[in-house]
Amino acid sequence: MPFAKRLVYLKGVILPVLLIGCVLGAIYSGIATVTESAAIGCVGAILVAIVRKELSVQDIRDALWATTVTTGSIVWLIVGAVSLVGIYNIIGGTTFLNGLLTGLDVHPLVVILIMMAIVMVLGTFMDWIAIVFITVPVFTPVVSSLGYDPIWFGILFAMNIQIYMLSPPFGPACFYLKSVAPKDVTLQEIFLAVLPFIGLQLIGLTLVLLFPQIALWLPYLGK
Template sequence: MEPETLALLMFGTLLITLFLGHPLAFSLGILATVFGLIGTGGEIDLLFAMFASKTYGVMEEYVLVAVPLFIFMAQMLDASGIAEKLFKTMHIILGPIRGGLALAVILVCTIFAASAGVVGATEVAVGLLAVPALLRRGYDIPLTAGSICAGGTLGIIIPPSIMLVVYGSLAQVSVGHLFTSAMFPGLLLAGLYMTYITIRCAIKPEMGPPLPKEERIYSLTDKLKMILVSLVPPLALIVMVMGSIIAAVATPTEAAGIGCLGAFLLAIIYRKLTWGAVKDAAIATLKTNSMVMTLFLGGNAFQSIFMYLGGSDAISNILLGLEVHSYVILFIMMGCVFFLGMFIDWLGILLIVVPIFTPIALELEFHPVWFATLICVNLQMAFLTPPFGYSLFYLKGIAPSEMSIVHIYRGVVPFIALQWVGLIICILWPEFVLWLPKAIFGAEAIGG
């Protein structure tokens, strides 16, 4: 059998194992071993030498140190109660308008996302507060579910984001450039969500009724105090992390360390710093980071064999051999990422597609930072697309009995469409993605 054919068979077998529900990390590692033995003619020494080289490469990747740091920062922010204070403030300020509480969810998720960088902590923290509050006031159940799920996914695209850190490591693209390029797309998505909620509740007021007048008891002075207490500290943390990267004072890894310190200080300020909170945050970080690194090792083993067999070249030849416009090939790649997102988590998709699609993007002369940002915006949809969107199950795990999985599926559909709108905007107007990194780092520094 030709090596290229064997590589394509290897990729097809991977998809079958994933659809059967086998764990991704072990599927990648086992398939790499089996097809590696076939492809090398049973040369075990060569196979293990390739695996060892890839594993050592992962251990040497300095930027990956930021991953456990950002995860720990998110866990400490969750423990500090920052989401609770933010939601209470936005609840009071936006509650009097139609759909105001759903808008408050998106705003809180946006601020929390810019502080934390992960999805699970954002969605669970906000969901536990928002679901009872919105349902108690008669908000439409699918709208409530969709707002919380979509808002929670902002944590994976708005920097600091561990997805951007991982992508930078895999594609050898500056994480600082990715952080700045993802800022406007992340805010665009938040704006699209809020616009949709506003229009929907204006057309059908019963979907998001305003707070009754008897609950509007806070004066302007009270509101300003609440903003000062709940909004200024997380904004200061955002400035500490992102500002240190943009000002070239710290690398993303060092900025993650600064973020951990800031999260500790917030926990102290809000009087939530306890030994139990630190212990729980450390254990959660250990579990999540172990999962990430296990996937990394399995993914790198798979990549090494797939490349050795010429799989990347085979797929490149197929796509580049199409006599169509380069943007048609781009949409084919985006469609593949979207399809995989229905069944695989974002990390698995990155490990599979980045080594394959990045050379194709370079051959088509796509800007590497722009293309990376498109992939990451697309991967946000992986959290929402049924049947295996992680955000759907995060919410279902904390939702009351009256919110069924059907309500959640119905609720996320409009937000998936909005994410496609945001992705298409980023594709049609590349400067929307590239303007900020060019303005901060210079066009020459980012390669265009």
């Protein structure tokens, strides 16, 4: 393809790239929260469509309908997960888990591995907010009593939650992708396609677990 023709096609991606830069820039610069940046992205997408003369009432209706379907399915999953958390706490599950972890006669690193395994298992059927409500109040005191840095454990936890975003059968990211993927792409195909990325996340999690300084050198750089 001639270079001049490439430039013509390149013009079509300038505005979307600028939009992505504005959304991510607002997040990483601290100007806006993730939810506020989503609103910026929504308004920006409408403006881009207007500039490109591609906006129509039907497009807006389709976007609103797709958003309603996707959000509705995720919200019901969250309702179920939060309900499970409430019942779990009422029957004393948090106290039981705390006593179980602190009473184990094993190497402290094994306790951390058990915590990570619990988060992974919960991530297959529970929303991340519910996982945080169940595990963080129990895990944090145990981690401190074992002599580990809470910042290090927090980063491990966040990386584990990233794995949850892709893990079937819950995998919210997979459902988000299915909502915008072509109709001939099945959810099962998406779940299979994300397996290599789950593997990469596990490798990163293992490295931070074995070499804590990977996660700690930057937070303590100015101290």
